[in-house]
């Protein structure tokens with residue numbers, strides 16, 4: 001059956017043998033996650049399969065199959081979906097602290113949390129003074145492990 005799926009991130013995709021997948025979000029939190037064990041004869045014409053291990057019997061035409069090592073410090077919302085929590089000094093952290101511009105609203109949150117930020121002034125596009133809020137912090141970066149797989153041709 002030709003099917004378009006909705007959001008099924010962090011769960012085993014509800015794809016059935018013989019399906020042709022046009023779209024859907026099947027993203028997993030950990031690279032190389034096995035999906036759809038025993039489901040065969042599937043053709044993928046599109047969809048977000050980030051971190052999925054595409055079964056050998058499937059025909060892959062189009063879609064996103066990037067393998068990304070997500071950082072739990074950058075994506076704390078994924079910890080609730082099973083991404084292991086990490087210490088603050090995880091391997092994804094920048095070696096030194098960097099200045100990151102933040103919104104006025106975020107600066108208020110930093111002030112409330114007694115976290116350090118600086119305030120400077122610059123000219124905006126109209127030549128008027130504009131307040132710039134800067135937080136000095138470590139930044140966390142996800143690691144892309146391998147590029148998107150090549151499209152397979154034919155059955």
Ligand SMILES: [Zn+2]
Pocket residue numbers: 070071072073074086090091092093140
């Ligand atoms: Zn990390």
